[in-house]
Amino acid sequence: MSTNEQIFVPQYHLDDLKASKEYSAASAAGSTSSSAHSHTLVDKLPAVLEAFTATYGHPPQFIAHSPGRANLIGEHIDYSDFSVLPLPLERDMLCAVRPLPFSETQNPAVTLANSQPQRFAGRRFDLPLDGTQVTIDPSVSDWSNYFKCGLYVAQLYLKEICPERYCSRPLCGMEVLCQGDVPVGSGLGSSAAIICAVTLAVVRANMGMQYKVPKADLLRITATAEHYLGVSNGGMDQAASIYGLRGHALRVDFKPQLTATPVQFPRMGPHWDIEFIVADTLVEVNRYDTASTNYNLRVIEMLIAANILARHYGVAMNYDLSSNVRKGNLSDFMNAYLGLHRAQLDFSVDSSIDSRMKQLQLMLTLVEECLGPLRDGSSADDVSKALECSREEFTREYLMLFPIRFQVLQIYKRAKHIYSEALRVMQTLKLFADTDEHNRDFTFYTEFGALMNESQRSCDTLYDCSSPEIDALCRIARQNGAYGY
Structure with missing residues (x-):
């Protein structure tokens, strides 16, 4: 039900x-x-x-x-x-x-x-x-x-x-x-x-x-x-x-x-039931009140990353005209790039998990190649230059989509998190689907736990959406036998 x-x-x-x-x-x-x-x-x-x-x-x-x-x-x-x-x-x-x-x-x-x-x-x-x-x-x-x-x-x-x-x-x-x-x-x-x-x-x-x-x-x-x-x-x-x-x-x-x-969830052997613990740090974050420096800012940084990549690699993004931003996101860039270069790729482009994993690994390579120089953060002038537009145009087209406040824009970090996290989702689905292996219980837990740990690490270091309290909970959980957090 x-x-x-x-x-x-x-x-x-x-x-x-x-x-x-x-x-x-x-x-x-x-x-x-x-x-x-x-x-x-x-x-x-x-x-x-x-x-x-x-x-x-x-x-x-x-x-x-x-x-x-x-x-x-x-x-x-x-x-x-x-x-x-x-x-x-x-x-x-x-x-x-x-x-x-x-x-x-x-x-x-x-x-x-x-x-x-x-x-x-x-x-x-x-x-x-x-x-x-x-x-x-x-x-x-x-x-x-x-x-x-x-x-x-x-x-x-x-x-x-x-x-x-x-x-x-x-x-x-x-x-x-x-x-x-x-x-x-x-x-x-x-x-x-x-x-x-x-x-x-x-x-x-x-x-x-x-x-x-x-x-x-x-x-x-x-x-x-x-x-x-x-x-x-x-x-x-x-x-x-x-x-x-x-x-x-x-x-x-x-x-x-x-x-x-x-x-x-995969069927596990005796004594290997999957259990998840949802723990509350008691730290409250009102998404509306903090949107200008957190949630909405990250959306804008993601949009900027997608459009810098599209301009750098010469692709035109197709995006949802009913969207409230109408700029094209990182998924739109990936689809446009793969569509343009499909004939030159050494893998088939389809919706299978294996193909998706290869697509996302390619995107991570492009992020390092194009956005790597911005890994320490970017000013509005830096981003305007990368987008090949004036500061006034950049402000009008991106910074006025939502109310946001920032000191530096973390374009590289946001793009790397999003593509690597999307890859981890595909890796998790592949792990869930591999049901024919024998004696895989311990292997499943360690591999799934490692993916969850990588996800949390990325949230902390690349997306700035963790907190000291969450980090402490993760540490305590792992010290007491949790495979991943």
Whole structure:
């Protein structure tokens, strides 16, 4: 069963609910943790129902559910359109919802509450009567903006599937209570979890209890929802939340189209079960608040690297015209270069894992050749010269795409991380697929652990997305028997 589903809540006593078909079905919702202390989805429902009833004086009509995710390997390469390998968690977001009937004398509104009101205060906002989109102010850092992102893309979807009904008419009002246990700012997909759950909730509230959003549509509309907050994310978190399957990793591919495929872990011998520990450093990073010096800056550095490579090697990149940047990324450069030089290559260019590995190894060679002189960092003037444009043109075309701040641009480091991390994903998939070897258990652990360790080292030294606390956790884990972190 997928880890992303909605649970219908009948209007009767909780004791009856626990015995109902709808409730028991929820217990099979995907989880990847075998911890005896973890709370399964079915255990969480009574608290959500009781909190909603205490807040609004009556029970909800349904609950929307969406889990967080951990990423095994493939850090910060989804927005370069390279494959990643996350897996879903038991930690999740639950949105209890009661749709409100439309009134001609009163504006429809959303009343929003949270099970942690001291941290996430209640909010209320009106929905436009003429069917225009709800307003999101990305300059305000407030948890309700993530709710609005989900509502925003859900409204676009409703206009797409029922234009006569939603292009000029308001959405229905809702009473909502959110309860989540994905640690905020921990890198476990808390923002994607709430956005996906809210999107499900808004569509269900407006289309009725029998309507189910196709998973492909849900992923398509939520993958870039955070762009409305000024965060240039990829679609990995949403894909893991929507398509994740219990006991499996998830291969998420972004080109030629966004797809998600469950990947089964290799069957191991006795006493060799695979176990993953997800540890929280308790250091919170708000992706929106730090985007100008971290997340968005790295996206810009990646785009610059791709365009320097394209200019240096004389290739024209084909990129998605619907993208919010329209510049071409490192995957676009790789595809353009391989297309131009296909006849001269000593390997076939296809989508197989072995071919992908050779393609990425070639890209790493080109990075050293072209960007190696920039390994110590680059000024805006250095980059302008490499792009063969004026400083003013460079500022207009790149530095104004998102709000960013920097002292030096790390073009070489970002490109090397992205291509090497994409290679590690392919090496991991190849390792998972090699199931015919005998006595491979120890070999698998050491090889997979080495790839995870290389990934973390690259995140630390090339992508600057680690921290002293993460480094300490990795060190402690390895000292106590972990094969990789």
